[in-house]
Amino acid sequence: METITPFIEVIDEIKEAGGEIFKMCFQCGLCDAVCPWNKVRPFSMRKIIREAAFGLTEIEGEDIWRCTTCGTCPAQCPRGVKQIDVSVALRRVATEYDVFPASVKSARTARASLISEGNPLQGERKKRADWAKDLSVKTYAEGMEVLYFVGCYLSYDPRMKKVATATANILKKAGVEFGILGDQESCCGESIRKTGSEQVFKDLARKNIKTFIDNGVKKIIVSSPHCFHTFKNEYPEFMVNFEIVHMSQYILELINDGRLSLKGEFPQRVTYHDPCYLGRHNNVYDEPRDLLKKIEGLELVEMEDSRKKSLCCGGGGGRIWMDTPREDRFSDIRLKQARKVGAQILATACPYCITNFEESRLNLEYENVLEVKDITEIISDML
């Protein structure tokens, strides 16, 4: 049965999210033309915007949950419509009504785990720093050069722990005086906010901000573009400003400053995938590529849909926690694009992208022809 949200609530939520800007939509359909969903199945953001303008959105279906917040359509809309804000506002209404389609229900497990343990992966809070147990990584103390904010996937996910280890190895080799927060670290909250759970986001953000302030943190280096985005662009809503640097930028800086040097040759054909929240949302396109170009023997090739047009992996907007049928996965298309340019390695710099790509690699049976690596893993092997 269709649930029609009362007019006034949708309008109020959207006004709060994007002012009257959604009413400027002249239904040109460009958002639909550029949306990655239309590479796998029909989906219309144009229709959502039109219905939202009239307060008639059907909140029980899948469509309000599809947007991965990839940022492609807002960057191209001729009328400056804030499509992502509209999507998130509708999800807030659905969350308030507790109305979720079956494919989205798994995101509620992530939400419950965020509330109880501070991470979406059902890991125990006290085990957050277990990945670093044998690596003699210090706990952050005031006066250290940088705080390494590890993030949830790198703390708990077995595949991503390898990236955390590679990162710690690089920082140590460069002689960086860094520390982690261990069980004091909570999820940055970026993705849960995009699913409409605003209060959970605010609670996580306040907890992290208090920890940063209590520990005298000034400069934070991060592995995840989602942490990067929310610390840089959303935490200032709480009247705080920390210096935030993504690992790709930081490692490049270490090399350029002569603190880190790479050894040996890496005769591999590599292609780089721009994560949405590093590239489109924050304009970090060059540093990861410049970093890869520092490696002797590495041949860097570009896929179609690169840089501003990068194809989303499908994991943003909380979709990483939702069920996406195999035939609907953008990550499968991305792996095929990597193969098309003859890449032996698909490199990226985001835990969601790696998680989705690793799954597609298995599904497509590419285990013997294509590796998926975080750029820190490649750098760590060259020290």
Ligand code: SF4
């Ligand atoms: S691209 Fe902008 S103006 Fe065109 S249909 Fe989409 S939201 Fe409306």
Ligand code: SF4
């Ligand atoms: S932000 Fe990306 S996923 Fe969302 S509607 Fe626009 S193009 Fe599609």
